[in-house]
Amino acid sequence: MKCTQFLNELTDYLDGTSSALLREELDEHLQWCHDCRVVMNTTKKTIEIYRDNKLYELPEQLRVNLQQAIIARCKGKGNVSPK
């Protein structure tokens, strides 16, 4: 297996959706290819960092205000089509 092939399969490999046979080949490639191992590990870390450090949390007061505004506007609209 070449590095380009490994990279093409990287997303499925990290998501655990590769077939068992392919996974074996990818694991074998990782055994001897240092560069792909680094790319795999740092890509995995990239995903983890973004998953664990959620950006843009909604501040509580703003959240309350938004919820009130949404419900007030829904009241004005209604979702039942006029008969």
Place this chain on the structure above:
Amino acid sequence: METIQNKAAADTSEITSEMALVQAAKKGDLEAFSQLVQLYDRNVFRIAQHITHNEEDAQDVVQEAFLKAYTNLDQFQGNSKFYTWLVRIAVNEALMKLRKRRTGKTVSLDDDVETEEGAMPREVADWSPNPEQIYGQTELGDILKKTIQGLPPGFRTVFVLRDVEGLSTEETAETLGLSVPAVKSRLLRARLQLRERLGKFFNSRKGGDGKQ
């Protein structure tokens, strides 16, 4: 300890109660709709911020998306999860905001996706063992924001839905109106581009002379 079965049962009851809320809201029960807002407002805000890069726009998107969802609830067939349906509305609203900010420039999920950048890694140096600990929480947040903002909208939207918000590949495809292979290809390039860019901050040789 939570078993897989318990987790599955919890997921099922979550979906059932969500469906009950949707059914009630369809009949005009605003209390039920308010509960749906509370379930997903934070996610919608986060997604909108990632796409628009603007807090005021993101607030508008949250309002418009929920209002649209409420007024169009009768069109929601229940073939998909309510959340996926809602996110689809929110993504479209957010892209519209982005277009308005960049007047004269069209913005779509297809922008810049043909670029070859990120297809092949250039930097293969390893990272420090605990890269997040090199920086304080605020500084880390700024680095992560700046880095993801540099991606084309079509890449960062796929990454945010799939890897940050945890939608499945199929759900992401459905939400964005893309094919599954298109989502996979964008996700791969988004992940590799982010990795490449974060490497500048997390490289284990950071602060060294740049030579191994």
